[in-house]
Amino acid sequence: MDSIINRIKNGRLWDFPGGIHPPSRKTLSNQGSIESIPLAAQLHISIKQHIGVEGRICVIEGEKVLKGQPLTQSANPFAVPVHAPTSGTISKIALHPSAHPSALPEMAVHIQPDGLGQWTELKPLQDYQSLNKSKVVEAICKAGISGMGGAGFPTHIKVSPKKDVQFLIINGVECEPYITSDDRLMREYAWQIRQGIDVLNHLLSPKHIVIAVEDNKPEAIEAMKVACRDDSQYQVCAVPTKYPAGGEKQLIQTLTGKEVPVGGLPVDVGIVMQNVGTCFAIADAIFSGKPLIQRVVTISGENVQQAKNVWAPIGTPVAHLLAQCGYQPEPQQRLIMGGPMMGFALATDSIPVVKITNCILAPSTTEMPEAKPEQPCIRCSxxxxxxxxxxxxxxxxxxxxxxxxxxxxxxxxxxxxxxxxxxxxxxxxxxxxxxxxxxxxxxxxxxxxxDQADKARERFEARKTRLLRDQQEREEKHRKAAEARKQAMQSDGGSAKQKIAAALARAKAKKAATGDIAAESDNSSGSTQTDNKKQHVADAIARAKAKRASQQQEPPHPTTADDSAPSSPKSADETDDKKHKVAEAIARAKAKRAAQAAEKTMQQNPSPDEPAISTDDKQQQHSQKVEQGDDAEQLRKKRIAAAVARAKAKKQAQQQDDS
Incomplete structure (x- = not known):
């Protein structure tokens, strides 16, 4: 470790393989101070400007916002909020072309500035050293700071390593041609960058701090040396000019001779690296309470009359930046966001500035010719x-x-x-x-x-395991319940069995009683009908026998009702009437007994072949026989005689009752 520091102090650095030396063209824009520009008519703030996940939008259309007010928020550790660059009104929340080679639309918050620039409430942490480190890290996260060197990695994650840090390297190399934003920032704001380094020193507690600046920036090197001369722990180192000396792994290899393993991170070799622009933003957030709402952007190229560095509010359209520098486009003009080596062509000049935007190029055709047609590889190595x-x-x-x-x-x-x-x-x-x-x-x-397929498979297997476990638990529960019942029955000495048997007996008795009631109701209705039927048959037979007997006892010449009336109680006709009534009553009794005997015989020995004959049918058959055997006059006389006989019998019965 000491040998590394000695080599850095003596300027004997390592070198990385490869590299090139393209024309720098930095003098186009690094001659003047950083300028402030007027606000654009519309600001388009993309809600995702870093590596990680986007936050949830916490404003609505038509809402008035203040400068520095958060527009998104999230509890996800890899989510960094974005803030309003100025006060104004949310005109809309809609898709907008993104700062990406594809220019695919991404969700953005569109703000119409009101020109007042009224700040929201700021909460600086002047005594950050007396606070818990987690509070300081939280303030950096809430300020929306991510790596401003080009990667955009969330800074609050980077300053919370789980390993010991040997070196804290501050990257001020800025090796790509045309770009001078970090150069001017170090020249003009070296002390504020130093304050940001102090905060990082408090959070990381590294053993050594190295500020690396490319040797083609002598003014920036001198400004940083002046800002850090009161602390011997801070080493300002001039790095040889070679592209890409500002790359993270290349700069680590140049300063320490260590190589970051494949697929690894600098913290794996005990190193954390931060850009000078990130240090400036950290100082702004801790000592002023200001979130990251603007950054220095280099505007250069031969088609720009006044190449310079400006303070560009986040969300400013590229067209507005170019308009502030005397932009004179050519036919089929190309615009590049970033440097000529690692930048990308813009599909439209309405793309906004984001947190990792450090340069806008408007080159001429002679300055940067169109790419030639691709030729086959000649394997020149x-x-x-x-x-x-x-x-x-x-x-x-x-x-x-x-x-x-x-x-x-x-x-x-x-x-x-x-x-x-x-x-x-x-x-x-x-x-x-x-x-x-x-x-x-x-x-x-x-x-x-x-990853999605693996997660789906894991969810399916977890569900399958859960269902199997639930089934086993149910089976085990049922088994234990059965054993408990069995033990309870054994302990009761058969009382449980008796209770079960008694319950079954009660159920059977109830069922039998229900069946008997139904059968009785059916039998009672059937027996009533049978009794009525028997009574009708007996009455019919008695009437038929009485009629037959009356026909046998009638005189040879019929008489009328007046002739048959008795003249005196002791006449011969009266005696005949009495005899006739007695004979008629005897006949009715015999007929009744015969009918009962016949019915009894039919009940005991029913004939399956002989159908049952109702009383009405028998009367009808008898009437048919009478009508077939006698003529109508004789039938009328017989009926009159029968009626007279019945009347006499009734009268005689009344006299006997009176006597």
């Missing part, structure tokens, strides 16, 4: 010689074109930092970095699909 990550760009190109992603990953595809050095030196004008970016996106898509 110039790309491998220029690669700062010691990769084999030619092999990666073949596997990326063939969509052989597994093989591309075997050749460490994700170790490529997309610096563009390989494409810069390629004599065949092959856009190597574009192929690598496409292959990386495909790998990420496959990995996301695999």
């Amino acid at each position: 110039a790309c491998a010689d220029a690669c700062p990550a010691s990769l084999l760009p030619q092999q990666l190109l073949w596997y990326s074109k063939a969509n052989d992603l597994d093989k591309a990953q075997e050749y460490n595809l994700f170790d490529c930092i997309e610096c563009g050095a390989c494409a810069y030196v390629c004599p065949s004008d092959i856009p190597l970095v574009h192929y690598y970016r496409t292959a990386k996106a495909d790998v990420r898509t496959q990995q996301e699909e695999k």
Whole structure:
């Protein structure tokens, strides 16, 4: 560790492989101070401007917001909020082209400034050293600070490592051509950057702090030395000018001679790196309570009359920035966000500034000619010689074109930092970095699909296990309940069995009683009908016998009702009437007994072949026989005689009752 510090002090640094020396073109924009610009008519604040997840929008359309007011919030540790760059009204919350090579629309909050610039309530932490570190980290997170060197990694995650930190490296190299935003920031705000480094020192407690600045920025080096001269722990180091010396892994290798392992992070070798712009934002958040709502952006290129650095509020459209610098576009003008090596062409000038935007280029055709048609690879190995990550760009190109992603990953595809050095030196004008970016996106898509499939399988297996466990628990519960009942029956000495038997007996008795009641009701109705039927049959038989007897006792000449009337109680006719009534009563009694005997016989020996004959049917048959045997006159006389006989018999019976 001491040997590393001695080498840094003596200027004897290590070197990383590869690298190139393109024209810097930094003098176009680093001659003037950072300027403030008027607000745009509309600000478009993308809700996701960092690596991680986006927050939840906490404002609504039409709401008035204050400068620095949070627009999103989330409890996710990888979510960083965004804030209102100025006071105004939320005109709409809708999709807007994103600051990405694809320019795909992303959700954004659109603010119409009111020109007042009224701040929300600010909560600085002047005595941060007396507070718990978690409070300071929370303040950095709430300020919406993410890495401003280009990666956009959430700063509050980076300053909360789980390993000991040996070196804290402050990156002020800014190696890419044209870009001078960090250079001017160090020249003009070196002391505030130093305050941010103090906060990081408090949070990380590193053994050594190194501020690295490329040696083509002598004014920035001197300003940082002045700001840090009161603390010997702070070492300002001039790094040789070579692209991409500002890359995280390349700068670590240059300063310490250590290499970050494949797929690893700098903290794995005891190093944490922060950009000077991030340090400035941390100081603003802790000592002033201001969130990250603006940053320094370099506006350069030959089609800009006044190349300079400006304080650009987050969400400012690129067109508004160019308008402040005398932009004179050419036909089919190209606009680039970022530097000429790692930047990307903009699909529209309405794309807004985000937290990682450090440069807007408007180059002329002579300054940056159109890309030539791609030619076949001649296997010159110039790309491998220029690669700062010691990769084999030619092999990666073949596997990326063939969509052989597994093989591309075997050749460490994700170790490529997309610096563009390989494409810069390629004599065949092959856009190597574009192929690598496409292959990386495909790998990420496959990995996301695999992760989703794994999660679905885990959920299915967990559900299956849960159902099996529930079934086993139910079976075990039933088994224990059965054993408990069995033990209870044994302990009761058969009382439980007796209770069960008694319950079954009661149920059977109740069922039998219900059946008997139904049967009795059916029998009672049936017996009543049978008794009525028997009575009708007996009455019919008695009437028939009485009629037959009356016919046998009638005189040869019929008499009328007046002739048959008795003249005196002692006449001969009266005696005949009495005899006739007695004979008629005897006949009725015999007929009744005969009918009862016949009915009894029929009940004891029923004839299955002989159908039952009702009383009405018998009367009808008898009437038919009489009508067939006698003529109508004789039948009338017989009926009159029978009526007279019945009347006499009734009268005689009344006299006997009176006597």
